[in-house]
Amino acid sequence: MEKIKEILNKYDTEYVEDYKTTWVKAKLKNREDLLKVVRDLMNEGVKTCSTVSPTDFIDENKIEVNYFLEDLFNKKNVWLKVDVPRELENCEIDSITPLIPSADWHELEAYSTYGVKFKGHPNLRYFLISRDYYGKFPFRKDFDWKKHEENLVENINAITEEYFEEYEEYESNNGHQGSKTVLNWGPTHPASGPIRLKVYIDGEKIEKVQPDIGYVWRALEHLAERKDFIGTIIAVERICFMDNPNPMICYSQAVEEIAGKEITPFAKYMRVILGETGRIASHLISLGGFFGTIGLHTFMMWCLDIREYFLDVLEDYSGARIATACIEPGGVRYPLEDPQKWFDSLERAMNKFEETKDDITDIFLKNPIMNTRAKGVGVFTIEDVEKYYLAGPIARASGAKIDVRIDEPYAGYDDLKMDYVTCENGDTRDRLFIIFKEIEQSIDLIKQALEKIKTGIESGEIDPKKDHLIRMPKRMPAGEAVTRVEWARGEMLMHLVTEEKATSPYRLKLKAPSVNHTMVLDKLLKGKSLSDIPLLYGSMHICQGDLDR
Amino acid sequence: MSVGSMLFYIFVFPGLLFLLVWTFFVFYFARKVLAYIHKRVGPHFNGPAGTLQTFYDIVKLLTKESITPKSADPYLFNIIPIITPLVAALPVILIPWTPLINNGHGILDTQYGVLGLVVLIGIEPFLLFLTGFGSDNKYSFLGGMRILAQMISMEAPFFLAALSPALLFGTMNLYDIMYSNTWLTALILLPGAIIFIIAMLGILEQPPFNIPDAEQEIVYGFYTEYSGTNYVLLKFAEFTEMLVVSAAAVTLFFGGYRGLFFDSFWCLFLKIALLALIMVVIRAANPRLRLDQMLKFCWSWLTPLAVLNLVWIIFAKIYILGV
Numbered sequence: 033m034e035k036i037k038e039i040l041n042k043y044d045t046e047y048v049e050d051y052k053t054t055w056v057k058a059k060l061k062n063r064e065d066l067l068k069v070v071r072d073l074m075n076e077g078v079k080t081c082s083t084v085s086p087t088d089f090i091d092e093n094k095i096e097v098n099y100f101l102e103d104l105f106n107k108k109n110v111w112l113k114v115d116v117p118r119e120l121e122n123c124e125i126d127s128i129t130p131l132i133p134s135a136d137w138h139e140l141e142a143y144s145t146y147g148v149k150f151k152g153h154p155n156l157r158y159f160l161i162s163r164d165y166y167g168k169f170p171f172r173k174d175f176d177w178k179k180h181e182e183n184l185v186e187n188i189n190a191i192t193e194e195y196f197e198e199y200e201e202y203e204s205n206n207g208h209q210g211s212k213t214v215l216n217w218g219p220t221h222p223a224s225g226p227i228r229l230k231v232y233i234d235g236e237k238i239e240k241v242q243p244d245i246g247y248v249w250r251a252l253e254h255l256a257e258r259k260d261f262i263g264t265i266i267a268v269e270r271i272c273f274m275d276n277p278n279p280m281i282c283y284s285q286a287v288e289e290i291a292g293k294e295i296t297p298f299a300k301y302m303r304v305i306l307g308e309t310g311r312i313a314s315h316l317i318s319l320g321g322f323f324g325t326i327g328l329h330t331f332m333m334w335c336l337d338i339r340e341y342f343l344d345v346l347e348d349y350s351g352a353r354i355a356t357a358c359i360e361p362g363g364v365r366y367p368l369e370d371p372q373k374w375f376d377s378l379e380r381a382m383n384k385f386e387e388t389k390d391d392i393t394d395i396f397l398k399n400p401i402m403n404t405r406a407k408g409v410g411v412f413t414i415e416d417v418e419k420y421y422l423a424g425p426i427a428r429a430s431g432a433k434i435d436v437r438i439d440e441p442y443a444g445y446d447d448l449k450m451d452y453v454t455c456e457n458g459d460t461r462d463r464l465f466i467i468f469k470e471i472e473q474s475i476d477l478i479k480q481a482l483e484k485i486k487t488g489i490e491s492g493e494i495d496p497k498k499d500h501l502i503r504m505p506k507r508m509p510a511g512e513a514v515t516r517v518e519w520a521r522g523e524m525l526m527h528l529v530t531e532e533k534a535t536s537p538y539r540l541k542l543k544a545p546s547v548n549h550t551m552v553l554d555k556l557l558k559g560k561s562l563s564d565i566p567l568l569y570g571s572m573h574i575c576q577g578d579l580d581r
Numbered sequence: 582m583s584v585g586s587m588l589f590y591i592f593v594f595p596g597l598l599f600l601l602v603w604t605f606f607v608f609y610f611a612r613k614v615l616a617y618i619h620k621r622v623g624p625h626f627n628g629p630a631g632t633l634q635t636f637y638d639i640v641k642l643l644t645k646e647s648i649t650p651k652s653a654d655p656y657l658f659n660i661i662p663i664i665t666p667l668v669a670a671l672p673v674i675l676i677p678w679t680p681l682i683n684n685g686h687g688i689l690d691t692q693y694g695v696l697g698l699v700v701l702i703g704i705e706p707f708l709l710f711l712t713g714f715g716s717d718n719k720y721s722f723l724g725g726m727r728i729l730a731q732m733i734s735m736e737a738p739f740f741l742a743a744l745s746p747a748l749l750f751g752t753m754n755l756y757d758i759m760y761s762n763t764w765l766t767a768l769i770l771l772p773g774a775i776i777f778i779i780a781m782l783g784i785l786e787q788p789p790f791n792i793p794d795a796e797q798e799i800v801y802g803f804y805t806e807y808s809g810t811n812y813v814l815l816k817f818a819e820f821t822e823m824l825v826v827s828a829a830a831v832t833l834f835f836g837g838y839r840g841l842f843f844d845s846f847w848c849l850f851l852k853i854a855l856l857a858l859i860m861v862v863i864r865a866a867n868p869r870l871r872l873d874q875m876l877k878f879c880w881s882w883l884t885p886l887a888v889l890n891l892v893w894i895i896f897a898k899i900y901i902l903g904v
Contacts, residue, residue, distance in 0.1 A: 215719055236872065323868060326797070327788060327795060327796065327797060328788075328867065328868040328869075329619065330619055330865045330866065333621060337620050395866060399867065399868065401867050401870060402868055404870070404874060405869075405871060561871060561872065563798050563872055564871070565798065566797035566798055
């Protein structure tokens with residue numbers, strides 16, 4: 033940490049300070065320095081970019097660009113801020129993509145939504161947003177959403193026109209001779225979900241893959257700015273329905289940090305239990321989906337059967353199965369009126385998994401045809417993890433020891449015993465096995481947290497009927513916070529900015545891991561056969577909800 | 582052959598009505614068994630235990646519009662679904678179905694029964710390739726190419742395995758083969774039967790060889806553009822082919838309609854249903870192979886084994902049966 037501070041102090045900075053246990057926060061005065069600073073930081077091991085987040089300060093007539101740079105293995109992170117002017121002609125900064133490839137799509141997103149031009153980006157283009165938003169930069173504070181929505185028909189025509197132009201272009205480029213063609217793998221393909229992969233194939237061999245995303249872009253980051261601090265929960269939990277509680281934990285922590293409040297131990301352990309339940313529910317879909325991509329639906333059905341029991345747990349607590357809204361700033365939303373009943377339903381869910389575990393291992397995880405298909409295919413090395421910032425299970429399948437729950441403990445995780453779960457090979461099969469191992473780990477964590485709550489209730493330290501929520505201030509002080517949680521698919525990072533006496537967030541940046549996982553699809557699929565697309569794509573556990581936000 | 586019996590053969594048994602009833606049955610049977618393995622209920626509401634569900638489905642499809650894509654060749658696109666079930670149903674005349682018809686022989690009792698079966702089953706995939714070719718859809722075309730690749734490779738072991746009973750008994754007449762089969766010869770033919778059933782999975786595009794209509798890869802292969810009546814006809818052809826190939830397997834290797842205590846059509850039906858059950862269980866427990874893996878498996882394992890099987894048959898014929 034000291035070395036990083038030394039490097040930053042060499043340059044002209046407004047401040048350099050520690051932030052939390054693993055971060056150094058600094059603000060550069062000159063935007064020309066950025067590339068030099070990043071180059072120096074890379075020599076120190078900070079080689080990965082988590083995300084790029086511009087904030088539009090319309091009153092001060094500037095846009096502040098936040099870079100979240102991470103050293104994945106030594107846990108030294110840098111939060112770098114640079115100001116750029118707000119006028120469109122002058123709103124530009126050097127691109128760090130040539131140095132750090134993991135920043136690629138994050139810079140494109142910042143350009144499309146805020147209009148920050150990244151000089152030297154290898155392929156700067158509009159991205160994520162649909163054609164009717166081109167050149168309008170919808171997340172800027174002065175963008176008029178109402179006026180934009182008045183021209184609904186024109187907007188739809190613009191989108192259609194774009195497709196026809198693209199189609200004509202392919203036809204004139206490829207012609208009707210030869211074995212080369214372009215396949216639209218999605219967005220209405222049985223295995224794709226709302227994403228389009230433009231697959232350039234020669235016969236059955238893949239030459240190039242271009243993901244086209246944005247089909248479920250709901251502008252959640254903007255939606256958060258329109259709601260109050262409690263209402264933002266519903267925007268946040270809709271990042272992806274499969275792992276529902278963890279994004280809410282991340283957001284709530286950011287609000288608590290700005291308000292300067294500490295939640296009760298009971299709420300902390302409840303967050304662990306709810307978070308891990310959500311993780312299991314998500315992982316069960318990932319497990320089943322993996323086999324679904326190679327044409328076996330039995331496993332999906334079995335996984336959904338087990339998942340029902342874990343959704344029962346969420347329902348017994350919050351009344352909802354998918355969109356639970358069960359965690360809010362200050363703790364967890366509901367008290368436990370009848371703790372024993374809820375603990376029983378948790379036990380039932382965990383027993384259900386333990387009962388089915390042997391069958392799953394014997395029938396599916398040892399399946400010879402699955403092994404033929406998946407073993408040794410689509411390998412990611414640890415270098416790839418660092419270069420493209422593959423997060424969560426994908427990184428751990430390659431043997432990278434990354435886990436926010438251990439690196440930067442939140443909720444009640446620092447009191448629980450846990451270790452990194454990893455596989456060695458990093459191939460497609462390992463990305464299946466790691467999911468299974470993580471479910472086992474989650475069940476272990478739930479048991480530990482449950483034990484803590486039970487002993488707390490017995491000794492009278494925890495009152496499950498009162499301790500769930502602390503009072504939060506109605507109006508927030510000015511401030512900003514960065515929080516991270518280990519989401520089912522990897523690191524989720526949120527950057528929250530508030531104004532003095534605010535009732536709603538000024539800016540909420542959501543970073544979710546599927547963006548990076550989709551970014552590497554071209555590298556992963558090049559030279560493989562058409563049959564490998566669903567398998568390898570499914571093995572990345574991509575969810576379009578958190579890809580587009 | 583009188584006109585009356587001829588009409589009976591064409592329209593009732595083993596013709597149209599029988600094939601339709603079989604299609605209803607096997608569709609329902611596969612769905613119910615698959616649902617049981619999936620821990621689901623399966624068809625439930627229409628008819629007792631959902632038995633009429635297939636009937637409802639087919640009626641629904643028949644009432645829907647059959648869409649012909651603008652850029653597809655309308656003649657090719659619409660004629661193939663009519664020809665395909667006819668060709669698929671042709672081998673029915675060769676198979677001895679029941680002791681009650683034609684003294685237990687097939688309707689067409691010929692010395693070239695095995696050859697006829699093999700040839701008529703072999704025509705089918707080319708018609709399906711044409712459906713993919715005529716649809717003017719990239720996914721359909723890929724499905725058509727895949728079906729050609731799969732059939733060319735799977736038919737080699739299929740034919741070689743089908744030859745083994747003919748070689749053992751010295752005749753190509755299906756009735757003679759069926760009645761020459763004993764417990765001993767069934768045991769001798771067992772390796773051939775296993776190769777035949779594996780190749781059969783490939784011919785019928787059943788998992789793990791459902792590569793030509795791989796849903797997750799190429800949408801629905803050559804079926805993609807078909808809807809309504811055309812789709813029903815193609816599905817009907819698929820199930821008819823399944824019946825014919827399964828009946829061929831039973832007749833060639835497992836004694837046809839001969840049972841332990843009495844000879845009847847129901848013995849044949851039970852054996853075919855057992856084969857269908859095996860296919861459904863394989864479908865429920867195995868994912869799909871990749872095209873190149875299937876080709877490799879077929880040419881470097883299945884075909885050489887089928888040739889070796891012929892050597893074994895000749896050996897057994899000389900030294901075990903002592904003919």
